[in-house]
Amino acid sequence: MPSVLLAEDEFLIRAMVVDALAAVGIDCIEAATGQAALDVVAGAAALSAIIVDIGLPDMSGEKVIEAALRHRPDVPIIRCSGSSMPSAMSSPRIHAVPKPYSVDDLCRLVAKLVGEA
Numbered sequence: 320m321p322s323v324l325l326a327e328d329e330f331l332i333r334a335m336v337v338d339a340l341a342a343v344g345i346d347c348i349e350a351a352t353g354q355a356a357l358d359v360v361a362g363a364a365a366l367s368a369i370i371v372d373i374g375l376p377d378m379s380g381e382k383v384i385e386a387a388l389r390h391r392p393d394v395p396i397i398r399c400s401g402s403s404m405p406s407a408m409s410s411p412r413i414h415a416v417p418k419p420y421s422v423d424d425l426c427r428l429v430a431k432l433v434g435e436a
Contacts, residue, residue: 321367321433322346326356326383327399328376336370339426345433353378360386366394367433370425372418373400384413395432397425 323340325347327333337347348364350356353375360369360383369387373380380398387396388410396410401418414432416425 320344320346322348322365323368323370323429323433324348324350324356324359324364324366325370326350326353326375326380327370327372328352328374329372332372335422336425339422340429343426343430345426345429352376353380353383356380356383357386360390366391368395368397368429370397370399370429373398373402388412397428397432399425 323345325333325336327336328351333349337349340347348359350359354377356371369391371380371383384396384398387394396413397416398413399416399418399420414428416428
């Protein structure tokens, strides 16, 4: 079963995404803080994709994305933000999803990216 990292501080959003991804056969490693996400990114867990909320409580999700670009060179990244400000980082591996998003749409994107990996 493919695994994705979900870095999202809002419990209800995290729970809905985890349940929806599980329904399509994708396991989630949950991180409620940027530091927890960094620990996973730098660790040994196999990841098929990384989903990052930019508004994490202890740091910007951009720092998690920077670390993911360095430590996980082949893993696609989904950047979720309620801000209309574009990311300063540009990479074909980064896929922007505006908040609020449809959980179904997010799951379809994750399934597509995981299928391409």
